[in-house]
Amino acid sequence: MADDPVSTTPARPGPFPVPTMPAPPVSVVGLGQLGGSLAAALAAAGRAVSGWDVDPAARAAAEEHGVFVTQELTGVVVLAVPLPALGSALDGLRVDPGATVTDVGSVKAPVLAELGAAFGERFVGGHPMCGTERSGPDAVDPDLFRGARWALCLEPGTDLRRWLRVAEIALAVGAEVVPVTAAEHDDAVAAISAVPHLLAAALAAAAGEAGPLALSLAAGSFRDGTRVAGSDPAFVTALVTGNAGPAAAALDRVRAQLDRPVPELVAAGHAVRAAPEPVRRPVRVPLERAALLALGRSGGAVTRRLAAFVEGWTPEPGTPQA
């Protein structure tokens, strides 16, 4: 049963006398939409949170949200800067040598390669699945993470105690934590993020080619299908090229779908999209890498951390996934 630790540990009702671990301080580097929202949410929850941004306006906005602006970083250091800036985000800042370092980048294997080399077992890769087309400190929203999934990488070399510290921060701002490997993460987001952006771009570009009449007749299905094509092209290009292998493989799977007979393709898409939310089955999962990853693979997530296990949920077997 070691291959399926999730289903062997159904949650039992009862008192939970064990308190969660003491919450470490959090330092957020990059106070734009994601970092600023995280710092503001933690400050609003009464947590000790400091932050830094190269942009004085972003620092001032964070201060208004109760964030202590400093270049001295300790506790859990969250790198919330664009992917190309990750490697240099800490240049000129003073970082506690015991600090745990995490990020919020949209691709994980390349980040793991770069920051894992720099920080070793102190690095835990993360990716909150939220954010909007807006960016910068004006887009800060302390409720941004509420109800969102937050992928958190559990590699063979990840220090589980540090992973739990980062998980605790995600939980503290209302997210649910999905344990993944970097490779699993990158394959999954290729299918649900890189490819939607590519399809939206191709749809918009092809309609532009079709001409003014087509664009003038465009209604709901075109607007929905092209909405993310309005995102910053540099961001989208980085999202796709930074995850090039998985994105190409996921796009090939979409091409194969498009080659199916129309009724079959339409029915298959409808079956996925029209499926109701899965029924959530509460579970307790031991604090072991294999068990946690199995929870993530099942489509489940961690919702609470206790001393020797986490609580979470997994879809009822046989219930639809959407």
Next chain:
Amino acid sequence: MADDPVSTTPARPGPFPVPTMPAPPVSVVGLGQLGGSLAAALAAAGRAVSGWDVDPAARAAAEEHGVFVTQELTGVVVLAVPLPALGSALDGLRVDPGATVTDVGSVKAPVLAELGAAFGERFVGGHPMCGTERSGPDAVDPDLFRGARWALCLEPGTDLRRWLRVAEIALAVGAEVVPVTAAEHDDAVAAISAVPHLLAAALAAAAGEAGPLALSLAAGSFRDGTRVAGSDPAFVTALVTGNAGPAAAALDRVRAQLDRPVPELVAAGHAVRAAPEPVRRPVRVPLERAALLALGRSGGAVTRRLAAFVEGWTPEPGTPQA
């Protein structure tokens, strides 16, 4: 300049003493979302409107909106039934032999072939570019057409006086009329309706294939990109297979876009999607087929009908199209 009658006739401010033509009565067959909304909108505008539906509940709902329920059809007869039912929609009903017949189907060349054969120059094909995923009399909304484009087919054999009668109805419920040929219409809607539905289905199906982890991480871009995959599969399949040739050609144009280098594709999609609404240049267009079709091809539309011309708009040359 005969090839570009639009740009040669800029609108001049001034009094418009010529009244619009007397409004003919309207009979709507099929009182679901589109037909019921049209009949309700006309009734709300004080127009004489009658209607029929095989479903007694739809008839009762229409009566509550002020529609006179009858099997005797006259004036402009609007066939607002699903595409497969178009050929038999008038079976058992009594139709004034002088009546103009129009439809609201999502594909025009096959409908023109079928109903043009049955009604000759009395038939004018139409397609209001609105409607939602809801259907039936519960989805009736008298404001459904407000601000929408309504494609109206001007074939070489179309009786322009009848075309204007149908256009007048579209204008009366708040739509803007786009003059098109059936072939032009079908090519355009393949790009902005059939293909978005196919891409949404392929995206959803491929993500389903990728598994529960991918679906659990899905956020905004996936939800937007797959929304129309939630539509009734029979409706979507009919939409695509009923316009098979243009849909296949439009899908090939999307495939070609997907083969472009990522930065180029993303930039091209962004240029179309992020373009602002075109600046509307008011124009007067003579009541001639070539001039009206040129208006449609330019991305413009008719907004008002006067005695010897229509008023409308066309994008300012050089302004972006979106």
